Amino acid sequence: MIDLSNFSSNLPQWVKRFAQLGLAAKGVVYCLVGILAFMAAFEIGGSSERNLNKQGVFRFILAQPFGQILLTLVAIGLVCYALWRLTQAFLDNEHKGTDAKGIGRRLVYGFSGLVYGFLAYGSFRMVLGSQGNQGRDNSRQTLVREILQKPFGQWLVGLIGLCIIGIGLYQIYRALSGKYLKNVQTSAIKTELKAMIIRSGKIGYIARGIVWGLIGYLFIKAALEANASKAGGSSSAFVFLEKASYGSYLLGAVALGLFCYGIFMFVRARYEVINTSS
Template identity: 90%
Template structure:
C-alpha cells in the first residue's frame, strides 16, 4: 500500500479541526474506558447484580442508552468516536506524525489506520443504537463467527493461531509502552500541576498495562480456539473478563484489571488536555 500516493489526493489538514477532533475523540474514548472499568469492577464483586457477560464496548453503549437522556449522551459519545477515527485516519494517510515511508513508518501508519477503522465501526454501531437498533448482544459473537468461518478454511487453525499471536503482540506492545514511558512521549507533562503529575503518570502506566493484559488474554483465547478447533473458545473483552473471574482469586484479579482500565480512561482525558497534536503533514 502506497500511503504517500493516497495522501497526495487528500486535502491538506486544517490544524484547528484536527486538534478539535483529536481532543473530542480522546474524551469520548476516555468515557468508554472509564465505564468499561466501572462495570467490570461492579461485575467482579457482583455489585448491583452486574455480570462480566457482555462487558465490552457494545455493552457500555447499551448502558449509556439506558440512562436518562441516554440517546443524547450516546450520540455525543458516538460523535466523539467518529472524531477519534478521523484523527487516526489523518495520522495514517496525511502522516501528521511524520513517521515516513520506511518499513517502520508504514507499520505505524497502518496501525493508525487500523485504529481509525475499528473506532469508526464502533461509532457506526453506537449510532445504530441511537437510532433504535439495540445491536447484537456482544462483540464476542461476531468474533466467534469469524473464527468459525476461518476454522472451516484450509489451514484455518494456523490462521486463527496467527491472529491470536498478533493480538498478544499488541498486548505486549501496550505493556512495553507503559514500562518504557513511551506512552508519555507526546504529553506535555511539564504543564501538569506538580501535585497531580505523579498520580497522573502512574495512572497512565497502570492503564496501559491493564489494557495490555486484556489484549493478551484475548489473544490467548484465540490460540486456544485454534488448538481445540472450537470457535466458542474465542472472544473479546467480556470473554477475557470471564476468564479472569474463573481463576483463583478471580474477583480480585478482575477488580484490579477493571481499576486499570478506569485509569486508562482517565489518562485519555489527560491526553485530551495535554497531548501535543501534530497537524502539519
C-alpha cells in the same frame, strides 16, 4: 487522483479539536468499562462480566436519563477519534514516513480508525433504535469458525492469537518504558497531580495489555482445540479472569486499571501535542 496538498493545509483548524474530542470520548468508554467490570467482579448492582464489551457500555449509556443525547455525544466523539486516526494514516501529519517502520505505524493508525469508526456506527444505530451488534464476542466466534473451516485454519487462528498477544505485550512495553508519555506535555501538568497522573497511565496501559493478552490466549486456545466458542473479546477475557483463583480480585484489579486508562485518555486530550502539519 485527489490532491491532498491543499486539504492538508487546513489541518490546524480541525485536527487538534477532533483528536481532543476523540480522546475524551475514548476516556468515557474506558472509564465506564472499568466501572462496570469492577461492579461485576464484586457482584454490585447485578452487573455481569459477560456483557462487558464496548457495545455493553453503549447500552448502559442508552439506559441512563437523557441516554440518547449522551450516547450521541459519545458517538460523535468516536467519529472524531476515527477521523483523527485516519488523518494520521493517510496524511501522515505525525511524519512517520514511508519506510517499513513508518508504513507499519500508519497501518496501525488506519486500522484503529476503522475499528472506532465501526464502534461509532454501532452506537449511532443504537441511538436510532436498533440494538446493533448484540455481542461482538459472538461475531468474533463466527469469524473464527469460518477461518477454522479453511485450509490451515487452525494455524491462521493461532497466528491471529499470537499477533493479539504481541499487541498486548507492546502495550505493557509502552507502560514500562515510559513511551506512553512521549507526546504528553507533562511539564504543563500541576506538580501535585503529575505523579498520580503518570502512574494512572502506566497502570492503565498494563491493564489494557493484560486484556489484549488474554484475548490472544483465547484465540490460541480456540485454534488448538479447533473450537470457535473458545475465542472472544474483552467480555470473554473478563469471564476468564473471574473463573480463575481469586478471580474477583484479579478482575477488580484489571477493572481499576482500565478505569485508569480512561482517565489517562482525558489527560491526553488536555496535554498531548497534536501534530497538525503534514
